[in-house]
Amino acid sequence: MIENLPPNTVERLSNYRRKLLSYPFQEKPFIHSHRLAHLLKINPAHVRRDLMLIGFTGDVHKGYEIEKLIIEIGKAIDCQHKRKVAFIGIGDLGRAVAEAFNHDDSKLEVAATFRLTAEPEIQFQNVHCYNVSKMKQIIRQKKIDLAVIALPNADVDEITKLIVDAGVKGILNFTSAHLKVPETVFVENYDMMSKLEKLSYFTNE
Amino acid sequence: MIENLPPNTVERLSNYRRKLLSYPFQEKPFIHSHRLAHLLKINPAHVRRDLMLIGFTGDVHKGYEIEKLIIEIGKAIDCQHKRKVAFIGIGDLGRAVAEAFNHDDSKLEVAATFRLTAEPEIQFQNVHCYNVSKMKQIIRQKKIDLAVIALPNADVDEITKLIVDAGVKGILNFTSAHLKVPETVFVENYDMMSKLEKLSYFTNE
DNA sequence: AACTATCTGTTAACTAATTCACAATAAATT
DNA sequence: AATTTATTGTGAATTAGTTAACAGATAGTT
Ligand SMILES: NC(=O)c1ccc[n+]([C@@H]2O[C@H](COP(=O)([O-])OP(=O)(O)OC[C@H]3O[C@@H](n4cnc5c(N)ncnc54)[C@H](O)[C@@H]3O)[C@@H](O)[C@H]2O)c1
Ligand SMILES: NC(=O)c1ccc[n+]([C@@H]2O[C@H](COP(=O)([O-])OP(=O)(O)OC[C@H]3O[C@@H](n4cnc5c(N)ncnc54)[C@H](O)[C@@H]3O)[C@@H](O)[C@H]2O)c1
Numbered sequence: 001m002i003e004n005l006p007p008n009t010v011e012r013l014s015n016y017r018r019k020l021l022s023y024p025f026q027e028k029p030f031i032h033s034h035r036l037a038h039l040l041k042i043n044p045a046h047v048r049r050d051l052m053l054i055g056f057t058g059d060v061h062k063g064y065e066i067e068k069l070i071i072e073i074g075k076a077i078d079c080q081h082k083r084k085v086a087f088i089g090i091g092d093l094g095r096a097v098a099e100a101f102n103h104d105d106s107k108l109e110v111a112a113t114f115r116l117t118a119e120p121e122i123q124f125q126n127v128h129c130y131n132v133s134k135m136k137q138i139i140r141q142k143k144i145d146l147a148v149i150a151l152p153n154a155d156v157d158e159i160t161k162l163i164v165d166a167g168v169k170g171i172l173n174f175t176s177a178h179l180k181v182p183e184t185v186f187v188e189n190y191d192m193m194s195k196l197e198k199l200s201y202f203t204n205e
Numbered sequence: 206m207i208e209n210l211p212p213n214t215v216e217r218l219s220n221y222r223r224k225l226l227s228y229p230f231q232e233k234p235f236i237h238s239h240r241l242a243h244l245l246k247i248n249p250a251h252v253r254r255d256l257m258l259i260g261f262t263g264d265v266h267k268g269y270e271i272e273k274l275i276i277e278i279g280k281a282i283d284c285q286h287k288r289k290v291a292f293i294g295i296g297d298l299g300r301a302v303a304e305a306f307n308h309d310d311s312k313l314e315v316a317a318t319f320r321l322t323a324e325p326e327i328q329f330q331n332v333h334c335y336n337v338s339k340m341k342q343i344i345r346q347k348k349i350d351l352a353v354i355a356l357p358n359a360d361v362d363e364i365t366k367l368i369v370d371a372g373v374k375g376i377l378n379f380t381s382a383h384l385k386v387p388e389t390v391f392v393e394n395y396d397m398m399s400k401l402e403k404l405s406y407f408t409n410e
Numbered sequence: 411a412a413c414t415a416t417c418t419g420t421t422a423a424c425t426a427a428t429t430c431a432c433a434a435t436a437a438a439t440t
Numbered sequence: 441a442a443t444t445t446a447t448t449g450t451g452a453a454t455t456a457g458t459t460a461a462c463a464g465a466t467a468g469t470t
Contacts, residue, residue, distance in 0.1 A: 001409060010406045014399035018381055040383055045429055060435055060448050083405050096298035097397050108401055146404055170404035176223055178246055186407045188400050192302050194219035195393050196313055199351055199375035200288050201215045202391045204206060250459055257419060265418050265465050
């Protein structure tokens with residue numbers, strides 16, 4: 001892992017990789033910065049700068065060798081070991097996001113999912129869906145360190161406390177509640193309504 | 206609407222409003238910048254600056270009057286008329302996002318949803334779910350100008366072309382495909398995998 | 411009435427992110 | 441061999457976003 005990459009660069013590197021994985025690099029093994037930039041609707045200088053930051057160099061004429069680039073992005077942003085993710089709340093949203101993991105061969109792995117006490121335990125996409133009462137124990141046991149929260153706002157505070165106690169270090173939060181966590185825990189909030197309201201503002205001719 | 210607000214400010218204003226709507230302002234009608242900032246985990250100067258940009262002033266001692274602030278945020282970022290949103294793809298993800306509208310009284314309204322030819326038309330949360338073959342016609346007819354795309358990557362290019370032709374001006378894109386649209390169309394991409402990989406990077410002790 | 415404490419509004423400083431612009435390079439073409 | 445063309449790598453410039461700092465205001469306190 002390469003230290004001190006800017007957050008936006010990390011996010012873009014992840015995007016480059018996903019884009020390149022679905023690119024026909026068997027036939028076309030090289031790609032130019034402007035081509036990749038175009039696919040992602042960003043500036044070519046941006047691509048070159050990001051790759052510079054991870055020390056990946058291309059050929060002045062052929063461009064970047066895709067297969068090698070995919071590997072180097074991995075070295076730059078992935079952890080050595082698999083990282084385990086817990087999903088808390090497996091409603092419509094949780095299901096949709098958890099499913100997205102199937103199409104992806106990253107270092108991230110859905111290690112457990114949880115839902116309400118009242119509902120029976122099930123097998124969800126080869127992963128067990130536990131009763132939330134077992135959450136703390138399971139997270140500890142399995143050494144899970146990332147969590148996706150997709151449950152009704154009401155329970156969020158309590159749940160957050162539990163999972164942070166159990167050792168979770170990063171949370172992707174889909175509720176509109178803002179989480180109370182210690183400094184050391186990294187939270188990424190995502191609220192679709194604010195994205196839509198932003199769209200609405202910027203498209204008002 | 207107040208012109209030329211920075212994108213991040215628009216997004217934060219939307220967040221302030223949602224947070225304030227769930228705040229007990231009947232009992233506590235005023236709020237200080239640092240309190241609101243704390244609830245959203247941001248810097249108090251940020252709150253003050255954003256409110257300055259929309260020309261909203263508070264009381265030096267009491268703080269900001271919440272009910273008025275909610276209204277002024279509306280004046281700053283909402284359009285006069287209701288904006289109609291179409292959902293294209295009503296799988297797990299589409300359903301989850303569309304449902305989120307129920308809990309929200311913004312100027313945005315789900316006007317139609319669409320899904321594949323093979324599936325029957327249904328009523329989804331008081332909104333009709335049409336066959337995608339009627340999409341262009343319906344979007345034109347209902348003057349829909351925002352769209353949320355949550356369908357398999359395969360069909361995205363074709364669908365994008367159709368909806369842009371039909372008059373859509375802003376798209377919230379959940380697929381990992383990057384959309385080909387004219388300059389005038391505002392696209393907001395969201396890819397959860399890259400957010401998770403970012404989490405993973407920044408929590409690797 | 412003077413003093414203290416606190417909070418807003420705003421400027422200025424700072425930091426991060428993006429884009430420009432061009433030297434260096436080398437393939438392709440004349 | 442000289443010229444043209446295209447592309448990388450990168451310093452510098454630019455732009456956007458965030459935070460610090462503080463004057464001015466005023467309620468509360470001594
Ligand atoms: N960020 C966004 O823009 C966005 C979009 C859509 C939904 N959401 C939010 O995501 C959340 C989930 O949405 P959804 O449509 O999937 O809801 P849903 O009702 O379909 O599912 C909720 C799930 O959470 C589980 N759950 C409830 N309480 C729980 C608890 N205490 N512990 C563990 N599991 C619990 C339930 O078993 C259920 O599976 C809601 O808060 C919703 O507001 C956010
Ligand atoms: N951005 C993210 O991080 C993220 C997360 C989860 C899912 N996704 C993506 O969102 C998409 C949907 O995910 P999902 O779990 O809801 O899938 P899903 O299979 O549950 O639902 C897909 C829906 O799209 C509809 N559909 C398919 N082809 C269509 C077409 N040509 N026109 C109109 N409708 C069509 C189907 O009828 C179905 O309702 C997928 O592309 C998935 O990869 C993205």
